[in-house]
Amino acid sequence: MKKIIGICIVLILLSACSFGADWDNPMPEDGFIIVGHRGASAYEPENTLPSFELAEKLDADYIELDVHLTKDGELIVMHDDEVDRTTESIGKIKDFTLTELKELNANQEKGEIVAVTGRDKDAYEIPTLREVFDEMENDIHYVIELKDTEQYVGIEKKLVDLMKEYELIEKDSKGHPKAVIHSFDKKALKEVHKLEPAIPLLQLISFDEDEEAEISKKELKDLLSYASGVGVSYEAITPSFVNKMHKEGLVVHAYTVNDAEVALRLKAMGVNGVHTNEPDLLDE
Numbered sequence: 001m002k003k004i005i006g007i008c009i010v011l012i013l014l015s016a017c018s019f020g021a022d023w024d025n026p027m028p029e030d031g032f033i034i035v036g037h038r039g040a041s042a043y044e045p046e047n048t049l050p051s052f053e054l055a056e057k058l059d060a061d062y063i064e065l066d067v068h069l070t071k072d073g074e075l076i077v078m079h080d081d082e083v084d085r086t087t088e089s090i091g092k093i094k095d096f097t098l099t100e101l102k103e104l105n106a107n108q109e110k111g112e113i114v115a116v117t118g119r120d121k122d123a124y125e126i127p128t129l130r131e132v133f134d135e136m137e138n139d140i141h142y143v144i145e146l147k148d149t150e151q152y153v154g155i156e157k158k159l160v161d162l163m164k165e166y167e168l169i170e171k172d173s174k175g176h177p178k179a180v181i182h183s184f185d186k187k188a189l190k191e192v193h194k195l196e197p198a199i200p201l202l203q204l205i206s207f208d209e210d211e212e213a214e215i216s217k218k219e220l221k222d223l224l225s226y227a228s229g230v231g232v233s234y235e236a237i238t239p240s241f242v243n244k245m246h247k248e249g250l251v252v253h254a255y256t257v258n259d260a261e262v263a264l265r266l267k268a269m270g271v272n273g274v275h276t277n278e279p280d281l282l283d284e
Helices: 002-016 049-057 098-102 129-136 155-165 186-195 217-224 239-247 260-269
Strands: 033-037 062-069 075-077 141-146 179-183 201-205 229-233 251-255 273-276
Touching: 033 049, 033 251, 049 062, 049 129, 062 129, 062 155, 075 129, 075 155, 129 155, 141 155, 141 186, 155 186, 179 186, 186 201, 201 251, 229 239, 239 251, 260 273
Parallel strands: 033 062, 033 273, 062 141, 141 179, 179 201, 201 229, 229 251, 251 273
Antiparallel strands: 062 075
16 A cells, blocks of 8 residues: 555656646757856856856856847847946946957956966956857857846847857757747847747746745736746745646746755756756766
């Protein structure tokens, strides 16, 4: 009897984490994706080429990065919409030309601890998205975040055009998309979807502290019109939420996970991937 009960429990758990019968999603149905959050940002200054290169060496499946537009219309990689936190200057990115930004050092500690591998200043300049694509070539895939789009008219088209130029709107030999776009900005994601429906989109959703992840039927219907999945703070994720998303054919990514036990718990729950500052967090 105990054996039968045990088998039933396992079947119930497997059912709770299963996808719908018809999987119609550009994101992979199975597997557990490790996304290097701003590269390997626990070890190298975030959103710099050394951070992305290290994430690749640590076998991240994807690197996550953030894009903005300069005063002269260049796509550059930085998290904040201003340079204050990570460089020696102050001001909004949109008020700098690319040449002016290239004179800054993106390795400023600003009271925070950063790990430096002895590279010279030029290694930590603010990279353009084109430079990242050139440097990394086809060795790694991308999760690209659109941020503060109200400041950057036309940034969605510039990003889509650059992705097309680098043939990133396609899948690799394993069937995984080479690039994914995510954002908290629903309007921006819908604009990308209108420009190029083949690009997988993840809607980032924030919840209050101690609040469990949940979305209404109306929100879910809207989400299904453009997105391939959601990105949610790991603290808010529950098995029932993961199950609900999977039944609708949506993937679930968790951010930002820097604890191996938490990552394994999320994996067991059926979460499809985690964003982490430590791409090696599950290495033995």
